[in-house]
Amino acid sequence: MLVCEHCAASYPTEKPRWRCDCGGTLMLESPARFDLAALRERASNLWPNLWRYADALPVPIADAVTLGEGATPLLPLAGAWGDAHFKLDFMMPTGSFKDRGSAVMVSQLKRWGLTEIIENSSGNAGVSVAAYCARANIDAHIFVPAHASIGKTAQIALHGARLSPIQGTREDVTAAALNAAQATFYAGHSWSPYFIHGVKTLAFELWEQLEFRAPDAVIVPVGNGSLVLGCCLGFNELRNAGMIDRLPCLIAVQAARCAPLARAWQQWMDVPVPVNKENTMAEGIAIAAPIKGRAILAAVRETNGLFVTVAESEIFNALKIMAKIGLYIEPTSAVAPAALIKLREQGEIDPAASVVVELTGSGLKSSEKISEMLGAEVAGGT
Numbered sequence: 001m002l003v004c005e006h007c008a009a010s011y012p013t014e015k016p017r018w019r020c021d022c023g024g025t026l027m028l029e030s031p032a033r034f035d036l037a038a039l040r041e042r043a044s045n046l047w048p049n050l051w052r053y054a055d056a057l058p059v060p061i062a063d064a065v066t067l068g069e070g071a072t073p074l075l076p077l078a079g080a081w082g083d084a085h086f087k088l089d090f091m092m093p094t095g096s097f098k099d100r101g102s103a104v105m106v107s108q109l110k111r112w113g114l115t116e117i118i119e120n121s122s123g124n125a126g127v128s129v130a131a132y133c134a135r136a137n138i139d140a141h142i143f144v145p146a147h148a149s150i151g152k153t154a155q156i157a158l159h160g161a162r163l164s165p166i167q168g169t170r171e172d173v174t175a176a177a178l179n180a181a182q183a184t185f186y187a188g189h190s191w192s193p194y195f196i197h198g199v200k201t202l203a204f205e206l207w208e209q210l211e212f213r214a215p216d217a218v219i220v221p222v223g224n225g226s227l228v229l230g231c232c233l234g235f236n237e238l239r240n241a242g243m244i245d246r247l248p249c250l251i252a253v254q255a256a257r258c259a260p261l262a263r264a265w266q267q268w269m270d271v272p273v274p275v276n277k278e279n280t281m282a283e284g285i286a287i288a289a290p291i292k293g294r295a296i297l298a299a300v301r302e303t304n305g306l307f308v309t310v311a312e313s314e315i316f317n318a319l320k321i322m323a324k325i326g327l328y329i330e331p332t333s334a335v336a337p338a339a340l341i342k343l344r345e346q347g348e349i350d351p352a353a354s355v356v357v358e359l360t361g362s363g364l365k366s367s368e369k370i371s372e373m374l375g376a377e378v379a380g381g382t
Ligand SMILES: [Zn+2]
Pocket: 004, 005, 006, 007, 008, 009, 020, 021, 022, 023, 024
């Protein structure tokens, strides 16, 4: 059942739908079961991917459109941040955590019999949706900002998607996509209730990799909030099934230059604060008006979590620290370790707490931008 988060209208899942008739976002109510014995035994003959949680997914495994996503490493690392586990979600088929969401979302698009869809993304989600649509033999038309990384747009084009670069803001890109969606089904990942159900497998994997326990805190970047909402959903499903007894704190990180949710948090508001977006190296989370802002703020509150903002210098510093221990992540991903370093310095995390840092995207797609950042640093004499 698809249920409107605004007016509570409900719709069956048999027909394609991406929003309520009232314009509200939809959530998907779907049962989740966990077979602990099967997971422990790993008796299944499946590849170790996220479909091992098929009992908790809204798409039957027989209909799965998969590229082998999920089951990414969880690496314990000590450093300037103390002890923490780093979830290497950049080691996905298309180089970002978005593959969790795309696998489930595109599987449903295929079940609906769609042969053509529209999506809009600054890069990683567009890449991911293009790849899974290629796998599913669905024509994808992806709208991206004209300034998106060439490493991402080249990949989208090579997967066979039609690419429409749009001048202007991220919001202009969304408007162009929605306009085109009057004729073709809109599969925007920020709207899709199925996408969140794919992302929630991050929570399941952390639980399984930590010996079937939830960590004390999970640090994630937040723009449109699929990681916050996916983790909140996933850990809630585990709790409701009796697999864990409490939710981990979700620590949501925004770039200080575009922080509508963190500003709302500081002001005790339950909707995003309008901001004038400035240019940030964390382009993947530079969302001035997140569609599900109210739900994201509520999710962080529900988990006793918090919002953190990080400055450009802190993001760049964390990017370099991670690279120097061998992890080449993209600048957007670096906001999470930057937040951990900051919170540890401020003594805001219990030294004994088990903390997971989600590393969302590979640096390989952003090498051109990283190279520019290094060049600017040298030119600046720092
Ligand atoms: Zn509605």
